[in-house]
Amino acid sequence: MRATASVLHIDLDAFFAAVEQRDKPSLRGKPVIVGGVGGRGVVATASYEARSYGVRSAMSTREARARCPHAAFLTGRFHAYRETSAKVMAVLRAASPLVEPLSLDEAFVDLAQAGLPDLEVATVVAFGEDLRRKVAEASGGLTGTVGIGSSKFIAKVASELDKPDGLTVVPPGTEVALLRPMRVSVIPGVGPATAERLRRAGIHTIADLDAVGENELVRLLGRAQGHGLHLLARAQDDRPVVADREAKSVSSEGTYDTDLTDRRLMEGLLARQAAQVGQRLRKHGLSGRTVTIKVRLHDFTTLSRSTTLAGPTDSGPTISRMARMLLADLDTSGGVRLLGVGVSGLADWIQDDLFGEDTATEDDDDVPPPQVEATRRPYVPGMDVVHAQMGPGWVWGSGKGVVTVRFETAETSPGPVRSYSIEDPSLSPVELPSDD
DNA sequence: TCTGGGGTCCTAGGACCC
């Protein structure tokens, strides 16, 4: 917790629905519901007009139709949302260099980096109001709600207090008094399951949370969450605003209107998802070693199976092959409502450190320590490295001299062989010897 | 015909290594 109210949280109001109303004037002032329109769809965002009928995010579209039959039901236009989000984030980044997006419609802004003359309450409020004006201007009239406080937690809680189109600042020193009467569920990270556990222990408010000891919370909820909640109950939160957080996984999944029973069809759907995951990995210059499939059965039981490759891949056919293998181990005879595939353990060959750590330790006396660390992984778009060799032994990104790499995909086996100079920071090919 | 899709983080057990 800082001594000043210098963390700002902004949340765009009913974002997806607001973009639709912006782009289609006939929808303005009317209930608009964006989400899945199929038999198993859920609501992503409801406009405030729709919320007055009791429609909420994550509600099934079926129920939303029952509550508000005359609403406009729309599937998302994510291109438009991403485009608008980018404009808003640009406004935030122009206001402060330190911006942490949480999603398309939410971000933290560090005001300590914004070059303000001071961080008095009046100053940050004026800044927040100005920011809201600029966001509306850049987004074609979208409103956002702002919260400002001495930590991420307080800023986020504050932004919930005056929705929509509002601003709340929590003056430093008043945090604990604000929090104490609030229900535990206002804390981000306390969802239905945690709230229920706490309720059973007689803990309803943040004051209750503060009254039980840290040991008791750890016993109830586990080490990380128990410790975290103990701190938050006292408004103790030192988490920094972090720009440019890197992706940890990429995935694609789908829920089908009728349960799947045909394995060939499932494999085909997985192949399509794998291709999409590969495409998105390549687009962002990423590849990953762990392939995971997700299978939701007819009774909503959710299974996952994963496997880790020797080297990273961004190839759709490879991901698909692994996914098919993982699916083969599962009994899907009762029917499958959801299938998905993802890649994690992401490596990144565009922004690797110039020189990695020397990994040799005193116990590693049988292997000579690497002298040079490669700066990027050898890369051919859509292909896997299946073998990399340098000098006397196998090498992966470290060593000295020239490394020979064989690539392949599912269809192209063996693929091209290329040699790279490992001192060359770009890892560009230096020659193309014949395959062996 | 209750219950999306894209993510993040945590836990727990087993393998394996020193």
Added chain:
DNA sequence: TCTGGGGTCCTAGGACCC
């Protein structure tokens, strides 16, 4: 001749967020 801990990696599942 019975028995260590610590660390890391991997897998599966679950809670949670927007």
